[in-house]
Amino acid sequence: MSALTLPSRPPGLLTARVQDPYPYFAWLRQHAPARADRKPGRPTVWQISRYEDVRALMTDGRLSKDPGRVPGYVPGPTGLNRHLVQADPPDHTRLxxxxxxxxxxxxxxxxxxxxxxxxxxxxxxxxxxxxxxxxxxxxxxxxxxxxxxxxxxxxxxxxxxxxxxxxxxxxxxxxxxxxxxxxxxxxxxxxxxxxxxxxxxxxxxxxxxxxxxxxxxxxxxxxxxxxxx
Known part of the structure; x- marks a missing residue:
């Protein structure tokens, strides 16, 4: 198998995330394992791509999965985002x-x-x-x-x-x-x-x-x- 050649910048958004995401993920792991996605008027979203980093963050009690704790978050009219996957302990554990x-x-x-x-x-x-x-x-x-x-x-x-x-x-x-x-x-x-x-x-x-x-x-x-x- 030939070695993967990584581009100097992330592949195009459409190709990377829809048609073939693996080169994009590989680029992130090598060049930007903690990449900030900043858009005007929206909270900064961090893309964490290395397994060890993801696992450490998932068990860090200082972090939250609850979008309601994000400054400026506006919930939907029916609460679709208030579910198990986005709950923190002890509610997550109970549910x-x-x-x-x-x-x-x-x-x-x-x-x-x-x-x-x-x-x-x-x-x-x-x-x-x-x-x-x-x-x-x-x-x-x-x-x-x-x-x-x-x-x-x-x-x-x-x-x-x-x-x-x-x-x-x-x-x-x-x-x-x-x-x-x-x-x-x-x-x-x-x-x-x-x-x-x-x-x-x-x-x-x-x-x-x-x-x-x-x-x-x-x-x-x-x-x-x-x-x-």
Missing amino acids: RTLVIAAFVPRRIAQLEPFITDNANQLLDRVEQHTHVDVIDAFAAPLTFRMICAILGVPGELDNAATRDTLMATIAPAPGLDPARVEGDLHALLDTLIAAKRAGGERSGVDLLGALVQASDDSGAMSEEELRWV
Whole structure:
């Protein structure tokens, strides 16, 4: 394998971060392991690219993942950024303890037949076409079905509207209004939570049912945390 030749300045933004990010990351590690991204009127964002540095910072109690602690931060109208990934201890520890039960090896193993069956169904459809878009024909619908299975989405809500809302949150299309995505997701989550409570499914094995039960029975999380965790 030939040695990687690094440019004197970072590769172009489009090529680096979309088409081929690895030369960009390699350039950062060698030339700018702690690179400040400064834009007028916005907080400075630091890109940390070396593993050792990232690990040290992730365990440094002086730093925060909560965007609300950034000077000048303005939260969205529905609080989409107030979720587990952007929470600090002790809130992160408390919420993670409630969520992690859905992802233990035993639970994942229980989903394996469901995953295999759905993957085979989608592949059977793919075989009927000469040309396919792997994302649209396989990856996106399989991801949606897995999300529904883990959350425990009721059958009547397993439809195109639910799929479009969830997938827009995961991979929003260019030009999509963030406020609209937040509003649609807010409404969907409220509908799902209400369906769990109305259907008496709080004690089910699915993640959402377990979280609703934790919220209602022990107050382990607030209504807002239940919606956005």
